[in-house]
Amino acid sequence: MSRRRSEHRFGSEHRKRATVQSAFFSCCAKRGNTEKNRDRRDYRDHRDRGDRNSYRKQAFSRDLRLIPAFGLVLALSLLLFSLIRDRSLPGARKGGGSAAVRAELLAKQYDYDGALAVLQAEPGFSESSSMRRLAERIQREKESCVPYPPDQVPHIFFHTLIVDTDLAFDGDSKQDGYNQVMTTIPECRSILEELYQRGYVLVSLHDLCEPAQDGTVRLKELLLPEGKTPIVLSQDDVSYYHYMEGDGFARKLFVNSDGKVKNLYLDAKGQTLTGDYDLVPLLDSFVEKHPDFSYHGHKGILALTGYEGVLGYRTDEVYLTREQDRVTAYQQQFFDTHPDFDWQKELEEASQTASAMRENGWEFASHTWGHINPERAGLEGLRRDTQRWKTYVAPIVGETDVMIFAFGADIGGYMPYTHDNELFNELKSQGFSIFCGVDASVPYWVQVGSDFFRQARRNLDGYRMYYNPELVSDLFDARSVFDKSRPLPVPEM
Ligand SMILES: [Zn+2]
Numbered sequence: 001m002s003r004r005r006s007e008h009r010f011g012s013e014h015r016k017r018a019t020v021q022s023a024f025f026s027c028c029a030k031r032g033n034t035e036k037n038r039d040r041r042d043y044r045d046h047r048d049r050g051d052r053n054s055y056r057k058q059a060f061s062r063d064l065r066l067i068p069a070f071g072l073v074l075a076l077s078l079l080l081f082s083l084i085r086d087r088s089l090p091g092a093r094k095g096g097g098s099a100a101v102r103a104e105l106l107a108k109q110y111d112y113d114g115a116l117a118v119l120q121a122e123p124g125f126s127e128s129s130s131m132r133r134l135a136e137r138i139q140r141e142k143e144s145c146v147p148y149p150p151d152q153v154p155h156i157f158f159h160t161l162i163v164d165t166d167l168a169f170d171g172d173s174k175q176d177g178y179n180q181v182m183t184t185i186p187e188c189r190s191i192l193e194e195l196y197q198r199g200y201v202l203v204s205l206h207d208l209c210e211p212a213q214d215g216t217v218r219l220k221e222l223l224l225p226e227g228k229t230p231i232v233l234s235q236d237d238v239s240y241y242h243y244m245e246g247d248g249f250a251r252k253l254f255v256n257s258d259g260k261v262k263n264l265y266l267d268a269k270g271q272t273l274t275g276d277y278d279l280v281p282l283l284d285s286f287v288e289k290h291p292d293f294s295y296h297g298h299k300g301i302l303a304l305t306g307y308e309g310v311l312g313y314r315t316d317e318v319y320l321t322r323e324q325d326r327v328t329a330y331q332q333q334f335f336d337t338h339p340d341f342d343w344q345k346e347l348e349e350a351s352q353t354a355s356a357m358r359e360n361g362w363e364f365a366s367h368t369w370g371h372i373n374p375e376r377a378g379l380e381g382l383r384r385d386t387q388r389w390k391t392y393v394a395p396i397v398g399e400t401d402v403m404i405f406a407f408g409a410d411i412g413g414y415m416p417y418t419h420d421n422e423l424f425n426e427l428k429s430q431g432f433s434i435f436c437g438v439d440a441s442v443p444y445w446v447q448v449g450s451d452f453f454r455q456a457r458r459n460l461d462g463y464r465m466y467y468n469p470e471l472v473s474d475l476f477d478a479r480s481v482f483d484k485s486r487p488l489p490v491p492e493m
């Protein structure tokens with residue numbers, strides 16, 4: 001394994017001097033031409049300081065009235081009557097549950113207009129006093145919301161989560177990298193729980209800004225109940241790269257028979273298990289239990305490369321063409337051990353999975369096809385790479401206007417992008433308007449131009465929790481979250 005350092009631009013130049021480093025594994029055997037350079041395994045970036053934020057847990061106050069016994073009986077009868085009638089109304093149960101149930105869920109996720117629209121679309125709405133009361137309550141909740149500045153929103157990210165720490169920390173050459181840049185499942189669960197308890201609410205980048213057809217970008221108004229703090233969540237490299245096999249990570253995401261997205265996982269004994277073995281299903285389950293953790297049902301955004309496919313599916317063209325000088329040792333081993341591999345089928349399953357995820361509040365960003373640093377790759381390299389992402393990734397996950405740079409790299413310093421920047425012009429011409437680098441030194445870093453939105457991300461991994469617990473104290477208590485099974489010290493970068 002070799003490790004490389006790279007200076008990250010915006011962390012270092014504005015406030016606080018901050019060295020942002022990146023480390024990635026380079027454990028692929030065959031290399032030697034430019035094609036091979038893409039097969040460096042991943043990873044990324046970071047560093048620095050931060051503090052901030054007070055939160056107030058807020059609870060809605062609801063009217064509780066003393067009702068005389070007679071009134072109570074009458075109210076119950078009316079409720080029963082309206083329930084029976086609601087059930088018999090045409091379309092009332094579509095979308096799983098009565099209109100009232102669906103409206104309640106939408107309102108819990110701060111989509112008050114959506115909730116009111118569901119109720120008002122019901123044929124029996126004006127005659128149903130229970131529905132009208134519900135609508136009034138939702139209207140009051142809506143009116144009590146306050147705007148949150150979209151340029152003060154933090155953004156956190158994870159890599160693929162470690163399921164089995166014995167396998168990940170088994171002393172091989174990849175152990176140190178995992179220890180630095182990965183997060184374990186128990187850590188992730190505790191972090192989500194604590195974020196939720198502290199009043200954080202997951203929002204999409206597209207809740208903060210709106211890129212228009214003509215390339216301009218405007219900020220959006222974000223309304224939340226007082227005391228709630230919006231936060232963006234991303235996850236990088238959800239490809240389940242070949243090199244991770246046998247190291248205690250999930251193998252892929254797939255849609256199960258209930259239509260839910262779950263992971264396939266092979267445990268240490270070789271048993272195939274399905275369940276919540278990475279962030280996507282884990283968070284889906286969490287939001288099912290706590291719908292108010294998600295704004296309008298939005299969950300997170302996955303930053304995907306393409307060189308070994310996406311979401312655990314080997315969908316890149318090289319798995320089809322098997323071009324001699326492009327096939328890596330890992331890929332050759334994959335072909336040797338999967339003689340029945342069917343590229344078309346792989347593509348279909350990946351597409352089904354991605355579309356189920358989109359429906360369920362997930363979005364996708366480019367992490368560049370080859371996990372490249374655009375400034376190192378240069379204009380031609382970036383153009384070729386973007387073309388590949390658009391040809392072999394976008395058809396599966398959909399077009400995106402979000403670029404989440406690999407290595408915490410960027411295409412410029414902390415000053416706003418200008419049109420003198422040819423890398424920026426190139427990415428703009430390819431439809432990108434939202435750009436994310438890494439800077440964990442501050443709770444949030446957002447820069448808004450007339451045609452771009454930039455937001456820095458904070459890594460929540462072994463390195464950060466071990467060396468800078470104070471930098472995440474606004475989000476969670478790193479000392480209680482930190483997984484005791486990590487080998488110590490977490491190696492320095
Ligand atoms: Zn990455």
